[in-house]
Amino acid sequence: MKRLSARLLLCCLLLSCLAPLAQAFDLQQLSDQLARPEVIHGQFIQEKHLRALPQPLTSKGRFVLAKNHGLLWLLQTPLQQDYRITPQGIARRDGSTWQMLPNKSAGAEQNRLFLAVLQGDSTGLQRDFQLSLSGEPQRWKLTLTPRSVLLKQVFNQINIDGGELVQRIELLETQGDSTVLRMQDATGAQPLSEAEQHDFAE
Structure with a gap:
């Protein structure tokens, strides 16, 4: 009887330990949430910290992320410039038209990374990075460590923090420079405007 009670107690302890693991916040849940x-x-x-400069280079603007469309990145200061990032590539607004940019540039790679992160594309990210997730749905941290030789030449590590949505992205580069991107006042309450629909359709 004592042996049976001991086994029952052991089973209960194991179940109590496994329950939190079963409920742990994982990459699939994060992808679904984002x-x-x-x-x-x-x-x-966006703050760009360069080793050669005492103060970061700061730029501000607004963004529009639309499922099945892509990302509009609308820079407002220190200069005005609009970018559109989609699976087909990156385009820059030139007057009333969009001009496609070369896909080989470092900026293009960084913008594609932003799109994958903001869309919660963990499968796409796992092709190029080792992912480590900690926290819970309302407060989490995702660390990306490069896999490929090419990415290892550019980044040491990428840190992403968020809650319901992505809130902060930090890119640590191998040369000692870094970029910090803070997403503010993000809301999913508004649909695309006619102008935004037109920008994605072109």
């Missing part, structure tokens, strides 16, 4: 909104509007502040 992919849930159809459209996200928000503001961004």
Whole structure:
């Protein structure tokens, strides 16, 4: 009887230990959470920290992330320039038209990375990075460590923090420079405007 009670107690202890593991916040849950909104509007502040400069280079603007369309990255200061990032590539607004940019540039790679992160594309990210996730749905941290030789030449590590949506992205480069991107006032309450639909359709 005592042996049976001991086994029962052991089983209960094991189940109590396994329950939190079964409920742990994982990459698939994070992907589902980030992919849930159809459209996200928000503001961004980007700080580029260069070893040669005492102060970071700061740019500000707004963004529109639309499921099955891509990302509109609308830079407002220090200069005005609009970018459209889709699976087909990156385009820059030139007057009333969009001009496609070369896909080989470092900026293009960084923007594609932003799109994958904001859309919650963990499968795509896992092709190029080792992913380590900690936290819970309302407060999590995702660390990306490059896999490929090419990416290892550019990045040491990428840190992403968020809650319901991505809130902060930090890119640590091998040369000692870094970029910090803060997403602010993000909301999924508004659909695409006619102008935004037109920008994605072109």
